[in-house]
Amino acid sequence: MIKVGVAGYGVIGQRLADGVAAQKDMELVGVADVAPTLSVRALKEKGMPYDLYNSLPDNQKLFDEAGIPISGTLEDLVQRVDIMLDASPGGIGAKNKAIYEKYNKKAIFQGGESNSVADVFFHGYANYEKGVGHQFLKLTSCNTTGLIRAVDCLDREVGIEKVAITIIRRVADPGDYHRGLTNALQVDKAPSHQALDLMTIMPHVDATGILVHTPVTHGHIITVLATPKKDISKEQLIELFSKHPRIRVVKLADGFQGNASLFRYARDLGNPRGDMYEIALFEESIVKSGKDIMFAINIPQEAVVIPENMDAIRAAMEMQTDRLEGVAETNKYLGLGKWIQK
Template identity: 70%
Template sequence: MKKVLVVGYGTIGQRLADGVAQQDDMELVGVVDAAVSLGIRALKEKGMPYQLYAANEEARKAFAEIGVPAAGLMEDALEKADIVLDATSAGIGAQNKKIYQEKGLKAVFQGGEKNDVADVFFHGYANYEKGVGADFLKLTSCNTTGLIRAVDCLNRKCGIEKVAITIVRRVADPGDYHRGLTNALQVDQAPSHQAVDLMTIMPEIEATGILVHAPVTHGHFITVVATPKKDITVEEAIEAFREHDRIRMVRLEDGFKGNASIFKYARDLGRPRGDLYEICIWENTIVKSGRDLMFGIHIPQESVTIPETIDAVRAALHMDKNGEEAVARTNKNLGLGAWKEQR
């Protein structure tokens, strides 16, 4: 059993802890955090299912003041781990990397860190083998992670020459107030970093894109126009997407009207926090313009990177040298694809 430590118990860290705990060949050492948050308060009320370590003495005192038991300090937890999943705020991970290096530990960083924090910019499906044995890996952002799943799926089916994307980006996660109350759309400079990042992971594909921030919280929406190397029908594209364990195909006529419908469905399924690990593609949006294929994707931003992060653990620790075997093991442990049996 490989021992995994999650540093940063925020939006992503909470979900990483849950994801690691579901793996049959990994052991969650615990979680590390630096301040009292709603997540920490909820951890206490749930009966401390995970060992909590304080990032420093100040944090340990703060936890004690609200009656939350700390199993020790971060340095104590690092001694027990084989690898660290760093889910701290952007910039903190780069500082923590020095500590991990001193301890001789491997680490996986999330999309908010700069690319130079890691040896490999990683995606479980598109470039798993590059991460095998690497000391420091960095995940793509939530949008890029989901985008690459879909593009890689088509690329394996028919080859993709280029893609053009438009991202309608949620402005903040549910519960966040730091962006304020908004009633506006904000346009970013093109090309969006997601298109640039896709080309970094998949250099054989030309990509460009536009990003627009929208005043919503439950998920991003991406439109993709993909130019295939070999002509593909809408029906063939649908079948390829249906076979992918990290993609859910949804339809308007079944009640999936938009991002809120998908979030509600995840809650109705009993998914913790209303999370989905899968991206969703509307069958109704898959159309052709000449040879080009167009479709729309829902990205559940809080949870979509969890499977790829677990893939990164497998790669870094040599748990699986073959990418297809690695993602299949992660998918099985997370229950991904199991719902297809009920179709």
């Protein structure tokens, strides 16, 4: 049983903890955070299902005043696990790396850290084998994670020469106020980092892209224009995407009009926090221009990277050294692909 700890109990950290707890071949030893945040207070009110460790001992008084039990420090947690999932704010994970190195522990970092923090820039489906046995892996961002799922799915079937993407990006997570109240769209300088990151993971694909910030909080939409090496029909595309356990093909005609429809559907399914691990691909968005393919996908930014983090644990700890075996175990425990028509 692989023992896992989570550093940072925020938007991603909460979901990482739940993801590990769902894996029958892993044990969640505990989570660590720096203060009694709302997420930590909710953990207490739920009866402390996970042991909590203090990442900043100088703040112990704050936890005591809030009546939140502490099981030790971050260093204590690191010593009790085989591998850490670091979901700390960008830049903090790089500092935590010194602790992981001190105790010779493995760690997985999130998309907010610089690529230099890790040995391998990792994606479960696209380059699983490259992460096998390495000490430090770094995940791609939420947008890049979902984008690579779709491009990799196509690439393995027909080969992809190049892609051009437009990202319609939510401005902040639900509950965040740090971006202020806005009524504007903002265009980033091209190419977007997601296109560059895709080429880092899949260097044989030529990618470029534009990113537009939008004043919404639930999900990103990405349009993809892909040039395949072999022609493929729209019907074949739908069949291919429909078989992928982390891609849910949805129809506008069924009421899936966009990000809000998908968030509502996740809540109607009873998913905790309204989370979805899978990206959604809008069937009616699939069009062809000659051999080129265009389609649109929805990226549920709060939870989409959780499966790939579980894959990263499996690769780093050599639980499964084969790509398909590793992702299949993750999918099984997270219930991914259960909507696929048999």
